[in-house]
Amino acid sequence: MDLIANNLKNIHKRIETALLQNNRPPHSVKLLAVSKGQPITAIYAAIQAGQLCFGENYLQEALNKIDSIPNKAIEWQFIGNVQSNKTKLIAENFSWVQSVDRIKIAERLNQQRPQYLPPLNVCIEVNVSHEENKSGVALHELFELASAIKPLANLKLCGLMTVPAPGKTFAQQRIPYQKLRLAFAELVAKGFKLDTLSMGMTDDFEAAIAEGSTLVRIGTGIFGFRK
């Protein structure tokens, strides 16, 4: 069997095992294939194997791929740092942006989302590990940002995303994900209608699933190392 198809099968198996071990319903985690730094051929191999959701970090690279894969069934998600001069092309070409961490970016995406498309699904990226020089809003600023995004009609605030500092052990990996889960629960308690907790990457997605992740973002685990 093709390597990428085999990797996808294994990741799905590990996701379902983690769900079972944590008494969570089957198929309650969505798999986003992170294809940054990977060639189009790798994306085609994943599509052949049934994968339809792809995450990209760099706009130009993503646009080249989106243009050369004219398959309407594919969902493209932007997961990289959003620069304000790139918001228009992002609003026009993606169905999700997981990495909103400033109101200015949210407002621009809202203004620039074409009316012929459904509202842009967004997640707020949270910097739970308090790392400097890292994107993501601080936990204490999260409620204010979520409240500011809520009334923007062309955006649909779906949930939260985080990229924590790598943890060495399973227990360490769970700590930032637990923080994001609690922040998510607090927003839901305050009336936000959220359903997406985007956490977990190749090296730690089982810890994220133990903490309630609903969407894992896997790159190297599917495609191997990237350039």
Ligand SMILES: *Cc1c(COP(=O)(O)O)cnc(C)c1O
């Ligand atoms: C690159 C990237 C991933 C995937 O990381 P892997 O370790 O290759 O699985 C997930 N999320 C974000 C935001 C990324 O930039």
